[in-house]
Amino acid sequence: MRLAELSARSGVSTATIKYYLREGLLPPGRQVNTTTADYDEEHLRRLRLVRAMIHVGRLPVATVREVLGHIDDDSLGRTIRLGAALWALPQAAEPDEEDEYVRAARTEVDRLLAALGWTNAQALTTISPSYRSLVLAVAAFRRLGYGWGAELLAPYAQLMHRAAVLDLDFMETHPSETEQVETAVLETILNEPVLQALHRLAQEEESARRYGFE
Amino acid sequence: MRLAELSARSGVSTATIKYYLREGLLPPGRQVNTTTADYDEEHLRRLRLVRAMIHVGRLPVATVREVLGHIDDDSLGRTIRLGAALWALPQAAEPDEEDEYVRAARTEVDRLLAALGWTNAQALTTISPSYRSLVLAVAAFRRLGYGWGAELLAPYAQLMHRAAVLDLDFMETHPSETEQVETAVLETILNEPVLQALHRLAQEEESARRYGFE
Numbered sequence: 001m002r003l004a005e006l007s008a009r010s011g012v013s014t015a016t017i018k019y020y021l022r023e024g025l026l027p028p029g030r031q032v033n034t035t036t037a038d039y040d041e042e043h044l045r046r047l048r049l050v051r052a053m054i055h056v057g058r059l060p061v062a063t064v065r066e067v068l069g070h071i072d073d074d075s076l077g078r079t080i081r082l083g084a085a086l087w088a089l090p091q092a093a094e095p096d097e098e099d100e101y102v103r104a105a106r107t108e109v110d111r112l113l114a115a116l117g118w119t120n121a122q123a124l125t126t127i128s129p130s131y132r133s134l135v136l137a138v139a140a141f142r143r144l145g146y147g148w149g150a151e152l153l154a155p156y157a158q159l160m161h162r163a164a165v166l167d168l169d170f171m172e173t174h175p176s177e178t179e180q181v182e183t184a185v186l187e188t189i190l191n192e193p194v195l196q197a198l199h200r201l202a203q204e205e206e207s208a209r210r211y212g213f214e
Numbered sequence: 215m216r217l218a219e220l221s222a223r224s225g226v227s228t229a230t231i232k233y234y235l236r237e238g239l240l241p242p243g244r245q246v247n248t249t250t251a252d253y254d255e256e257h258l259r260r261l262r263l264v265r266a267m268i269h270v271g272r273l274p275v276a277t278v279r280e281v282l283g284h285i286d287d288d289s290l291g292r293t294i295r296l297g298a299a300l301w302a303l304p305q306a307a308e309p310d311e312e313d314e315y316v317r318a319a320r321t322e323v324d325r326l327l328a329a330l331g332w333t334n335a336q337a338l339t340t341i342s343p344s345y346r347s348l349v350l351a352v353a354a355f356r357r358l359g360y361g362w363g364a365e366l367l368a369p370y371a372q373l374m375h376r377a378a379v380l381d382l383d384f385m386e387t388h389p390s391e392t393e394q395v396e397t398a399v400l401e402t403i404l405n406e407p408v409l410q411a412l413h414r415l416a417q418e419e420e421s422a423r424r425y426g427f428e
Contacts, residue, residue, distance in 0.1 A: 011357065048358045056354050078425040083418060120422030121415050128418060134411035140270050141404050143225065144262045148408075155380055156405075157412050159373050164416035166369055168424060184417075190355050192410055194362075197348035198371050199409070200402070201335050202378035204297060204342060208334030210382060211292040 003029075006039045010047045017047065023061055025050045025068065049182050057189040063088060071181045078177060085185050087129050105139035111150035116157055163195070217243075220253045224261045231261065237275055239264045239282065263396050271403040277302060285395045292391060299399050301343050319353035325364035330371055377409070 007014045020026040026046055029037030046068075053059045053067065070076070070084035109131070113122045125131045141148040171183045221228045234240040240260055243251030260282075267273045267281065284290070284298035323345070327336045339345045355362040385397045 010359075044359075052354075052358050056358075077427060079418075079421050079427050082421050082425075086414070086417070118415070118419045120427075121419040123427075124418060124422075128415070130411050130414035130418060134408065134415060137404070137407040137411050140266075140407070144266050144270075144400075144404075145224075145258075146400070146404075152384070153408070153412070156377060156409060157416065159377050159380075160409060160412040161416040161420065163370060163373050163413055164420040166373075167417060168420050170366070186358075186360070188414070190351070190358075190360075192413075193351040193354070194348065194367070195370060195374060195409075195413070196406055197344050197351050198367070198374040199377055199406075200300070200344035201332070201342070201348060202371065202375040203300070203381060203398075204293075204338055204344060205332045205335040206375065206378040206382055207293050207296050208338075211296075 001039050001044075002036065003039065006043060006047065009044055010051065012047055012051055020047070020050055023065070025061065025064055045179070045182070049186060052186055052189055057089070059090065063090070067185060071178060071185065074177065078181075081177075081181055082184050083124075083128075085181050086188055089185070089188060099139075101139040101143045102135060105135045105142055108138060108149040108153070109135050112153050112157060115150055115154060116161075118157075167191070215253050215258075216250065217253070220257060220261065223258055224265065226261055226265055234261070234264055237279070239275065239278055259393070259396070263400060266400055266403055271303070273304065277304070281399060285392060285399065288391065292395075295391075295395055296398050297338075297342075299395050300402055303399070303402060313353075315353040315357045316349060318356055319349045322352060322363040322367070323349050326367050326371060329364055329368060330375075332371075381405070 001009070003014050003017060006012075007017055010017075012020075017026065021028060026043060029039040029043065032038050050064060050068075053064045054061070059067070067085050067088045070081060070088060073081060073084070076084065110122075110125075113125075121128070121131065138148055138153070167184070167187055171180045171187070174180050174183050215223070217228050217231060220226075221231055224231075226234075231240065235242060240257060243253040243257065246252050264278060264282075267278045268275070273281070281299050281302045284295060284302060287295060287298070290298065324336075324339070327339075335342070335345065352362055352367070381398070381401055385394045385401070388394050388397050
Protein backbone atom coordinates (compact mmCIF):
# COMPACT_ATOMS: atom_id res chain seq x y z
CA MET A 1 0.00 0.00 0.00
CA ARG A 2 1.07 3.61 -0.51
CA LEU A 3 1.73 6.11 2.29
CA ALA A 4 -1.76 7.63 1.87
CA GLU A 5 -3.44 4.27 2.43
CA LEU A 6 -1.20 3.46 5.40
CA SER A 7 -2.30 6.78 6.87
CA ALA A 8 -5.99 6.15 6.17
CA ARG A 9 -5.94 2.62 7.63
CA SER A 10 -3.99 3.60 10.77
CA GLY A 11 -5.58 6.98 11.40
CA VAL A 12 -2.04 8.44 11.70
CA SER A 13 -1.29 11.51 9.56
CA THR A 14 1.26 11.19 6.73
CA ALA A 15 3.39 13.89 8.40
CA THR A 16 3.55 11.82 11.61
CA ILE A 17 4.33 8.63 9.68
CA LYS A 18 7.21 10.43 7.94
CA TYR A 19 8.45 11.59 11.36
CA TYR A 20 8.37 7.99 12.67
CA LEU A 21 10.26 6.83 9.55
CA ARG A 22 12.94 9.52 10.09
CA GLU A 23 13.25 8.56 13.77
CA GLY A 24 13.66 4.89 12.86
CA LEU A 25 10.51 3.82 14.73
CA LEU A 26 9.08 2.37 11.52
CA PRO A 27 11.19 0.42 9.00
CA PRO A 28 11.39 2.02 5.53
CA GLY A 29 8.97 0.82 2.86
CA ARG A 30 10.04 -1.02 -0.28
CA GLN A 31 11.18 1.71 -2.71
CA VAL A 32 9.02 1.55 -5.90
CA ASN A 33 10.70 4.53 -7.55
CA THR A 34 12.59 7.59 -6.31
CA THR A 35 9.52 9.26 -4.81
CA THR A 36 7.24 6.33 -3.92
CA ALA A 37 7.54 3.51 -1.38
CA ASP A 38 5.32 0.54 -0.72
CA TYR A 39 4.19 -0.54 2.77
CA ASP A 40 2.70 -3.84 3.96
CA GLU A 41 0.61 -5.22 6.84
CA GLU A 42 3.69 -5.46 9.01
CA HIS A 43 4.19 -1.68 8.71
CA LEU A 44 0.55 -1.13 9.68
CA ARG A 45 0.91 -3.36 12.73
CA ARG A 46 4.14 -1.68 13.83
CA LEU A 47 2.61 1.76 13.27
CA ARG A 48 -0.31 0.93 15.58
CA LEU A 49 2.10 -0.28 18.25
CA VAL A 50 4.23 2.88 18.01
CA ARG A 51 1.09 4.99 18.22
CA ALA A 52 -0.10 3.11 21.30
CA MET A 53 3.24 3.62 23.02
CA ILE A 54 3.42 7.33 22.18
CA HIS A 55 -0.22 8.39 22.44
CA VAL A 56 -1.67 6.07 25.06
CA GLY A 57 1.47 5.15 27.02
CA ARG A 58 2.97 8.65 26.59
CA LEU A 59 6.45 7.12 26.15
CA PRO A 60 9.33 9.29 24.93
CA VAL A 61 10.69 8.46 21.46
CA ALA A 62 13.99 7.15 22.92
CA THR A 63 12.07 4.64 25.09
CA VAL A 64 9.94 3.53 22.13
CA ARG A 65 13.13 2.93 20.14
CA GLU A 66 14.57 0.87 23.01
CA VAL A 67 11.40 -1.25 23.40
CA LEU A 68 11.27 -1.89 19.62
CA GLY A 69 14.95 -2.91 19.69
CA HIS A 70 14.12 -5.64 22.23
CA ILE A 71 11.02 -6.73 20.29
CA ASP A 72 13.10 -7.18 17.13
CA ASP A 73 16.06 -8.90 18.76
CA ASP A 74 15.34 -12.53 17.89
CA SER A 75 18.76 -13.57 19.18
CA LEU A 76 17.21 -13.49 22.67
CA GLY A 77 15.15 -16.29 24.23
CA ARG A 78 11.44 -15.55 24.46
CA THR A 79 11.26 -14.90 28.22
CA ILE A 80 14.24 -12.55 28.08
CA ARG A 81 12.94 -10.85 24.93
CA LEU A 82 9.55 -10.34 26.58
CA GLY A 83 11.15 -9.20 29.81
CA ALA A 84 13.53 -6.79 28.10
CA ALA A 85 10.69 -5.19 26.13
CA LEU A 86 8.40 -4.89 29.16
CA TRP A 87 11.13 -3.78 31.55
CA ALA A 88 12.01 -0.90 29.21
CA LEU A 89 8.48 0.49 29.79
CA PRO A 90 8.24 3.13 32.51
CA GLN A 91 7.77 1.64 35.97
CA ALA A 92 5.61 3.15 38.68
CA ALA A 93 8.58 3.31 41.02
CA GLU A 94 9.41 5.85 43.68
CA PRO A 95 12.88 7.34 44.07
CA ASP A 96 15.44 4.88 45.33
CA GLU A 97 15.63 4.80 49.08
CA GLU A 98 16.36 1.95 51.40
CA ASP A 99 14.86 2.31 54.87
CA GLU A 100 13.29 0.03 57.50
CA TYR A 101 9.94 0.03 55.64
CA VAL A 102 11.50 -1.04 52.35
CA ARG A 103 13.44 -3.77 54.15
CA ALA A 104 10.33 -5.05 55.95
CA ALA A 105 8.36 -4.93 52.68
CA ARG A 106 11.08 -6.94 50.89
CA THR A 107 10.91 -9.60 53.62
CA GLU A 108 7.13 -9.87 53.10
CA VAL A 109 7.36 -9.99 49.31
CA ASP A 110 10.05 -12.69 49.56
CA ARG A 111 7.81 -14.68 51.93
CA LEU A 112 4.97 -14.24 49.46
CA LEU A 113 6.97 -15.59 46.50
CA ALA A 114 8.12 -18.57 48.58
CA ALA A 115 4.57 -19.32 49.77
CA LEU A 116 3.24 -19.14 46.21
CA GLY A 117 6.05 -21.25 44.78
CA TRP A 118 6.90 -18.59 42.22
CA THR A 119 10.43 -19.92 41.79
CA ASN A 120 10.99 -18.10 38.50
CA ALA A 121 10.06 -14.74 40.00
CA GLN A 122 12.37 -15.59 42.91
CA ALA A 123 15.21 -16.11 40.44
CA LEU A 124 14.59 -12.66 38.92
CA THR A 125 14.39 -10.52 42.07
CA THR A 126 17.76 -8.86 41.60
CA ILE A 127 16.93 -7.60 38.10
CA SER A 128 13.13 -7.34 37.85
CA PRO A 129 11.67 -3.80 38.03
CA SER A 130 8.26 -5.39 38.80
CA TYR A 131 9.72 -6.95 41.95
CA ARG A 132 11.14 -3.58 42.97
CA SER A 133 7.79 -1.83 42.23
CA LEU A 134 5.96 -4.35 44.39
CA VAL A 135 8.39 -3.90 47.28
CA LEU A 136 8.00 -0.11 47.08
CA ALA A 137 4.17 -0.32 46.88
CA VAL A 138 4.06 -2.55 49.97
CA ALA A 139 6.55 -0.24 51.72
CA ALA A 140 4.19 2.71 51.05
CA PHE A 141 1.49 0.84 53.01
CA ARG A 142 3.84 0.01 55.85
CA ARG A 143 5.18 3.57 56.10
CA LEU A 144 1.58 4.67 56.78
CA GLY A 145 1.24 2.15 59.59
CA TYR A 146 -0.59 -0.58 57.65
CA GLY A 147 1.02 -3.97 58.11
CA TRP A 148 0.36 -5.50 54.72
CA GLY A 149 2.17 -8.79 54.59
CA ALA A 150 2.46 -12.02 52.65
CA GLU A 151 -0.82 -13.50 53.96
CA LEU A 152 -2.99 -10.56 52.81
CA LEU A 153 -1.16 -10.31 49.48
CA ALA A 154 -1.38 -14.01 48.57
CA PRO A 155 -5.03 -14.15 47.37
CA TYR A 156 -4.49 -11.00 45.22
CA ALA A 157 -1.32 -12.55 43.77
CA GLN A 158 -3.26 -15.69 42.84
CA LEU A 159 -5.90 -13.61 41.03
CA MET A 160 -3.19 -11.69 39.18
CA HIS A 161 -1.56 -14.97 38.20
CA ARG A 162 -4.83 -16.07 36.63
CA ALA A 163 -4.92 -12.75 34.75
CA ALA A 164 -1.35 -13.42 33.53
CA VAL A 165 -2.42 -16.86 32.25
CA LEU A 166 -5.22 -15.16 30.27
CA ASP A 167 -2.70 -12.58 28.95
CA LEU A 168 -0.27 -15.23 27.71
CA ASP A 169 -3.03 -17.45 26.30
CA PHE A 170 -4.23 -14.46 24.26
CA MET A 171 -0.67 -13.60 23.27
CA GLU A 172 -0.13 -17.14 21.96
CA THR A 173 -3.04 -16.80 19.53
CA HIS A 174 -0.69 -14.60 17.45
CA PRO A 175 1.41 -16.48 14.90
CA SER A 176 4.98 -15.14 15.10
CA GLU A 177 7.17 -14.61 18.12
CA THR A 178 7.69 -10.95 17.16
CA GLU A 179 3.93 -10.39 17.05
CA GLN A 180 3.62 -12.10 20.41
CA VAL A 181 6.14 -9.78 22.04
CA GLU A 182 4.42 -6.79 20.37
CA THR A 183 1.11 -8.00 21.83
CA ALA A 184 2.62 -8.28 25.29
CA VAL A 185 3.81 -4.65 25.14
CA LEU A 186 0.40 -3.51 23.91
CA GLU A 187 -1.37 -5.49 26.62
CA THR A 188 0.78 -3.90 29.28
CA ILE A 189 0.10 -0.37 28.00
CA LEU A 190 -3.59 -0.79 27.20
CA ASN A 191 -4.71 -3.49 29.63
CA GLU A 192 -3.65 -1.87 32.86
CA PRO A 193 -6.20 0.98 32.53
CA VAL A 194 -8.85 -1.63 31.57
CA LEU A 195 -8.10 -3.77 34.63
CA GLN A 196 -8.07 -0.74 36.92
CA ALA A 197 -11.46 0.42 35.61
CA LEU A 198 -12.90 -3.12 35.86
CA HIS A 199 -11.65 -3.31 39.45
CA ARG A 200 -13.35 -0.03 40.43
CA LEU A 201 -16.57 -1.02 38.65
CA ALA A 202 -16.51 -4.39 40.45
CA GLN A 203 -16.09 -2.56 43.78
CA GLU A 204 -19.18 -0.47 43.00
CA GLU A 205 -21.16 -3.56 42.00
CA GLU A 206 -20.12 -5.49 45.12
CA SER A 207 -20.68 -2.51 47.41
CA ALA A 208 -24.22 -2.02 46.08
CA ARG A 209 -24.89 -5.77 46.43
CA ARG A 210 -23.85 -5.67 50.08
CA TYR A 211 -25.23 -2.32 51.19
CA GLY A 212 -27.87 -1.45 48.57
CA PHE A 213 -28.34 2.16 47.53
CA GLU A 214 -29.84 3.15 50.93
CA MET B 215 -1.03 12.96 72.88
CA ARG B 216 0.77 16.22 72.17
CA LEU B 217 1.71 17.54 68.72
CA ALA B 218 5.29 16.25 69.09
CA GLU B 219 4.09 12.70 69.74
CA LEU B 220 1.58 12.86 66.87
CA SER B 221 4.49 13.89 64.64
CA ALA B 222 6.77 11.11 65.92
CA ARG B 223 4.12 8.41 65.55
CA SER B 224 3.03 9.50 62.06
CA GLY B 225 6.42 10.47 60.68
CA VAL B 226 4.87 13.79 59.54
CA SER B 227 6.73 16.96 60.62
CA THR B 228 5.01 19.32 63.09
CA ALA B 229 5.16 22.11 60.47
CA THR B 230 3.23 19.91 58.00
CA ILE B 231 0.69 18.89 60.66
CA LYS B 232 0.09 22.58 61.45
CA TYR B 233 -0.40 23.23 57.74
CA TYR B 234 -2.99 20.39 57.53
CA LEU B 235 -4.76 21.84 60.59
CA ARG B 236 -4.88 25.32 59.00
CA GLU B 237 -6.21 23.83 55.74
CA GLY B 238 -8.93 21.95 57.62
CA LEU B 239 -7.63 18.52 56.52
CA LEU B 240 -7.21 17.50 60.14
CA PRO B 241 -9.78 18.38 62.86
CA PRO B 242 -8.41 20.59 65.66
CA GLY B 243 -7.18 18.86 68.84
CA ARG B 244 -8.83 19.28 72.22
CA GLN B 245 -7.47 22.57 73.63
CA VAL B 246 -5.66 21.90 76.93
CA ASN B 247 -4.58 25.51 77.45
CA THR B 248 -3.99 28.50 75.17
CA THR B 249 -0.84 27.05 73.62
CA THR B 250 -1.35 23.26 73.90
CA ALA B 251 -3.81 20.87 72.27
CA ASP B 252 -4.35 17.18 72.76
CA TYR B 253 -4.71 14.68 69.90
CA ASP B 254 -6.05 11.12 69.89
CA GLU B 255 -5.87 7.93 67.79
CA GLU B 256 -8.48 9.30 65.41
CA HIS B 257 -6.20 12.23 64.57
CA LEU B 258 -3.35 9.80 63.92
CA ARG B 259 -5.53 7.68 61.61
CA ARG B 260 -6.78 10.72 59.70
CA LEU B 261 -3.26 12.12 59.43
CA ARG B 262 -2.04 8.89 57.82
CA LEU B 263 -4.91 8.98 55.35
CA VAL B 264 -4.21 12.61 54.41
CA ARG B 265 -0.54 11.78 53.99
CA ALA B 266 -1.38 8.82 51.72
CA MET B 267 -3.61 10.99 49.55
CA ILE B 268 -1.07 13.83 49.25
CA HIS B 269 2.23 11.94 49.15
CA VAL B 270 1.34 8.64 47.51
CA GLY B 271 -1.78 9.63 45.54
CA ARG B 272 -0.38 13.12 44.75
CA LEU B 273 -3.85 14.63 45.18
CA PRO B 274 -4.24 18.41 45.39
CA VAL B 275 -5.37 19.80 48.76
CA ALA B 276 -8.79 20.78 47.38
CA THR B 277 -9.43 17.18 46.26
CA VAL B 278 -8.32 15.81 49.63
CA ARG B 279 -10.77 18.20 51.33
CA GLU B 280 -13.55 17.00 49.01
CA VAL B 281 -12.83 13.30 49.63
CA LEU B 282 -12.72 13.87 53.41
CA GLY B 283 -16.04 15.71 53.21
CA HIS B 284 -17.65 12.61 51.68
CA ILE B 285 -15.97 10.28 54.19
CA ASP B 286 -17.38 12.32 57.08
CA ASP B 287 -20.87 12.77 55.65
CA ASP B 288 -22.77 10.11 57.60
CA SER B 289 -26.08 11.41 56.28
CA LEU B 290 -25.36 9.39 53.12
CA GLY B 291 -26.02 5.66 52.69
CA ARG B 292 -22.90 3.54 52.70
CA THR B 293 -22.77 2.76 48.95
CA ILE B 294 -23.23 6.43 48.05
CA ARG B 295 -20.76 7.56 50.72
CA LEU B 296 -18.19 5.08 49.41
CA GLY B 297 -18.93 6.03 45.82
CA ALA B 298 -18.75 9.76 46.49
CA ALA B 299 -15.39 9.42 48.24
CA LEU B 300 -13.90 7.16 45.54
CA TRP B 301 -15.37 9.12 42.63
CA ALA B 302 -13.73 12.29 43.94
CA LEU B 303 -10.33 10.61 43.40
CA PRO B 304 -8.64 11.43 40.09
CA GLN B 305 -9.75 9.14 37.27
CA ALA B 306 -7.47 7.88 34.53
CA ALA B 307 -9.77 9.34 31.88
CA GLU B 308 -8.90 10.86 28.54
CA PRO B 309 -10.41 14.13 27.33
CA ASP B 310 -14.07 13.93 26.54
CA GLU B 311 -14.71 12.90 22.99
CA GLU B 312 -17.48 10.88 21.48
CA ASP B 313 -16.58 9.08 18.27
CA GLU B 314 -17.33 5.73 16.59
CA TYR B 315 -14.73 3.96 18.75
CA VAL B 316 -16.19 5.26 22.00
CA ARG B 317 -19.68 4.28 20.84
CA ALA B 318 -18.54 0.76 19.88
CA ALA B 319 -16.68 0.42 23.18
CA ARG B 320 -19.79 1.47 25.13
CA THR B 321 -21.82 -1.19 23.32
CA GLU B 322 -19.26 -3.83 24.33
CA VAL B 323 -19.07 -2.67 27.95
CA ASP B 324 -22.87 -2.68 28.17
CA ARG B 325 -22.93 -6.23 26.73
CA LEU B 326 -20.31 -7.20 29.31
CA LEU B 327 -22.31 -5.86 32.27
CA ALA B 328 -25.44 -7.64 30.99
CA ALA B 329 -23.56 -10.93 30.49
CA LEU B 330 -22.08 -10.72 34.02
CA GLY B 331 -25.39 -9.78 35.60
CA TRP B 332 -23.85 -6.67 37.19
CA THR B 333 -27.22 -4.99 37.57
CA ASN B 334 -25.99 -2.44 40.10
CA ALA B 335 -23.17 -1.30 37.84
CA GLN B 336 -25.76 -1.11 35.04
CA ALA B 337 -27.86 1.23 37.19
CA LEU B 338 -24.84 3.53 37.73
CA THR B 339 -23.60 3.91 34.13
CA THR B 340 -24.81 7.48 33.71
CA ILE B 341 -22.94 8.72 36.79
CA SER B 342 -20.00 6.34 37.41
CA PRO B 343 -16.54 7.64 36.40
CA SER B 344 -15.29 4.01 36.54
CA TYR B 345 -17.77 3.08 33.80
CA ARG B 346 -16.57 5.99 31.69
CA SER B 347 -12.90 5.07 32.31
CA LEU B 348 -13.59 1.51 31.19
CA VAL B 349 -15.34 2.65 28.00
CA LEU B 350 -12.42 4.97 27.17
CA ALA B 351 -9.83 2.26 27.88
CA VAL B 352 -11.64 -0.19 25.59
CA ALA B 353 -12.03 2.56 22.96
CA ALA B 354 -8.22 3.08 23.04
CA PHE B 355 -7.83 -0.58 22.02
CA ARG B 356 -10.43 -0.31 19.28
CA ARG B 357 -8.94 2.90 17.88
CA LEU B 358 -5.70 0.95 17.34
CA GLY B 359 -7.54 -1.75 15.42
CA TYR B 360 -7.88 -4.29 18.26
CA GLY B 361 -11.44 -5.55 18.61
CA TRP B 362 -11.60 -6.03 22.35
CA GLY B 363 -15.16 -6.94 23.21
CA ALA B 364 -17.37 -8.35 25.94
CA GLU B 365 -16.20 -11.97 25.49
CA LEU B 366 -12.49 -11.19 25.99
CA LEU B 367 -13.23 -8.81 28.88
CA ALA B 368 -15.52 -11.17 30.84
CA PRO B 369 -12.87 -13.44 32.45
CA TYR B 370 -10.85 -10.38 33.53
CA ALA B 371 -14.00 -8.79 34.98
CA GLN B 372 -14.67 -11.95 36.99
CA LEU B 373 -11.14 -11.89 38.42
CA MET B 374 -11.52 -8.21 39.32
CA HIS B 375 -14.84 -8.97 41.00
CA ARG B 376 -13.08 -11.53 43.18
CA ALA B 377 -10.50 -8.86 44.03
CA ALA B 378 -13.35 -6.48 44.97
CA VAL B 379 -14.83 -9.14 47.29
CA LEU B 380 -11.41 -9.39 49.02
CA ASP B 381 -11.29 -5.57 49.25
CA LEU B 382 -14.70 -5.28 50.91
CA ASP B 383 -14.09 -8.26 53.20
CA PHE B 384 -10.95 -6.53 54.43
CA MET B 385 -12.77 -3.20 54.71
CA GLU B 386 -15.44 -4.80 56.90
CA THR B 387 -12.84 -5.91 59.44
CA HIS B 388 -12.75 -2.24 60.54
CA PRO B 389 -15.25 -1.29 63.24
CA SER B 390 -16.86 2.02 62.25
CA GLU B 391 -18.43 3.02 58.95
CA THR B 392 -16.14 6.08 58.76
CA GLU B 393 -13.06 3.88 59.16
CA GLN B 394 -14.43 1.56 56.49
CA VAL B 395 -14.81 4.40 53.97
CA GLU B 396 -11.32 5.65 54.90
CA THR B 397 -9.97 2.14 54.27
CA ALA B 398 -11.66 2.01 50.87
CA VAL B 399 -9.98 5.28 49.84
CA LEU B 400 -6.61 4.04 51.08
CA GLU B 401 -7.05 0.72 49.29
CA THR B 402 -7.79 2.51 46.04
CA ILE B 403 -4.74 4.76 46.33
CA LEU B 404 -2.30 2.15 47.66
CA ASN B 405 -3.65 -1.10 46.24
CA GLU B 406 -3.67 -0.20 42.59
CA PRO B 407 0.15 0.02 42.39
CA VAL B 408 0.35 -3.26 44.36
CA LEU B 409 -2.02 -5.04 41.97
CA GLN B 410 -0.21 -3.66 38.93
CA ALA B 411 3.16 -4.86 40.25
CA LEU B 412 1.70 -8.27 41.18
CA HIS B 413 0.27 -8.56 37.67
CA ARG B 414 3.63 -7.84 36.00
CA LEU B 415 5.44 -10.22 38.36
CA ALA B 416 2.87 -12.93 37.60
CA GLN B 417 3.44 -12.37 33.87
CA GLU B 418 7.17 -12.90 34.38
CA GLU B 419 6.56 -16.03 36.45
CA GLU B 420 4.13 -17.48 33.90
CA SER B 421 6.31 -16.53 30.94
CA ALA B 422 9.33 -18.27 32.48
CA ARG B 423 7.18 -21.33 33.29
CA ARG B 424 6.07 -21.59 29.67
CA TYR B 425 9.24 -20.62 27.83
CA GLY B 426 12.02 -21.09 30.38
CA PHE B 427 14.98 -18.74 30.35
CA GLU B 428 16.31 -20.12 27.03
